[in-house]
Amino acid sequence: MTDHDLPENLRYLIEEFNRSGLRELHIRKGDFEVLLSHADTAIRAPRRQASAVPSKVEAPTPARKVAEAAPAKGGSFTRNAPEGTIVISAPNLGTFYRSPKPGTPPFVEVGQQIAAGAEMCLIEVMKLFTTVKCEVAGTVEAVLVEDGSMVEAGQPLFAVREA
Numbered sequence: 001m002t003d004h005d006l007p008e009n010l011r012y013l014i015e016e017f018n019r020s021g022l023r024e025l026h027i028r029k030g031d032f033e034v035l036l037s038h039a040d041t042a043i044r045a046p047r048r049q050a051s052a053v054p055s056k057v058e059a060p061t062p063a064r065k066v067a068e069a070a071p072a073k074g075g076s077f078t079r080n081a082p083e084g085t086i087v088i089s090a091p092n093l094g095t096f097y098r099s100p101k102p103g104t105p106p107f108v109e110v111g112q113q114i115a116a117g118a119e120m121c122l123i124e125v126m127k128l129f130t131t132v133k134c135e136v137a138g139t140v141e142a143v144l145v146e147d148g149s150m151v152e153a154g155q156p157l158f159a160v161r162e163a
Helices: 008-020
Strands: 024-029 032-037 086-089 094-097 119-125 128-133 138-143 156-162
Touching (some): 008 032, 119 156
Antiparallel strands (some): 024 032, 086 156, 138 156
8 A cells, every 4th residue: 555545634643643752553443443653563463354444534633623621620721822821732642631640639730830840741642651841930821621631742731921
């Protein structure tokens, strides 16, 4: 199969995978299955005849299109960061967690003063957790996504007013 034979949305998924830094991505929906891997030791299923080929593969939602959701617990939810703030974005695709583990307080709260390098949240993908740190010292103005929601690489997570 050449690159020209791929549906446009699948090509987009492959490009995003290559930019994400992930080593492996496995997606299965009905009869459609795709495994993307940079590892030489990736487990590959034996080829089988597909019973149906989807006519359209859904592309990920653009990062700037934040889902309308309830405010994150203890924070505020806004579609866009308040003017004059610095946006802290997701380094990769994954699940956004405000706390280090369930039942514990969030890393940061709206209105909290934080130092440069302060831990703000975790992004989890395939049991691999990435700590997101603030790049500047300042005040947390807004939490832009809901705890436990899926985020994309580059999606705004927090708005911080620099001190």
